[in-house]
Amino acid sequence: MATSSEKIWTDFSESHHLTNKTFQTRWFGEQSNSAEVQDLTNKILAGDKISTSKPLGYYSSEGEQIPQVGDYYVLLNADMHPVGIIETVVSELVPFFRVSAEHAYNEAEGDRTLSDWQERSQTKFTKQMKKYDRTFSTNDPIVCEVIKLVYKD
Template sequence: MAISAEKIWTDFAESHQLTNKTFQTRWFGEQSNSKEVSELTDKILAGDKIATSKPLAYYSSKDEPIPQVGDYAVLLNADMHAVGIIETVVSELVPFFRVSAEHAYNEAEGKRTLEDWQERSKNKFAAQMNKYDRQFSTNDPVVCEVIKLVYRV
């Protein structure tokens, strides 16, 4: 039986005395691609995927706040069931071509090299921004985030 995101958050917040904190729900990958979401969720739960990135313009296009250090999110799996809680431990704005090899490796996708990350991300970011009638350029800034799994169901 699936536990609600609200219940997981309430239990976690109470046990960690987080009285003034709120949470969001979050999944990684395209929600329409359950295989991708499952793979990325498994990598987070295993401790392999500890980083992610999106173009800065994505956040304004979606009217979403940029992740901030100390933000919490209830991690959802491909079935949109809560499986854990993650915390943002680093959130920085980096020009696309200045993203580090360490960050690329920590995203735990593809070959885990900087060159592979640049090629895959260039295509992924262009497709993401195209959905909002915007262009992505490799001159654009990218929000690079490091996450930590702080609770697992």
């Protein structure tokens, strides 16, 4: 039987003496694309994927809070079952055209080069923002986040 998100969080937070901390659940990739979600989950669990990014406009359109340093998330796999806990260790706003090659590499997607990241991300972000009747520009701020796997189930 799969462990619940609450159980994983309780076990982790108690063993690490975390008080007044909460968590949210999170997965990476489009939920409708289970292969993508599982691939990204596997990369996080293997320690290959340690960064991610989204346009700032996504957060305001979704009414979501921007990840903050010290935020915890129960990581879900493609079946939406908890498999670990990640922590945000860096969260910064960077103009799209100023995202670093290091950040692109650490996203662990494509060929891991900055040019590949820019091409894939511009396409993805343009499509993503179109869902909210918004346009995406390479001058737009991007939330660049570095995550750390702190617990594996």
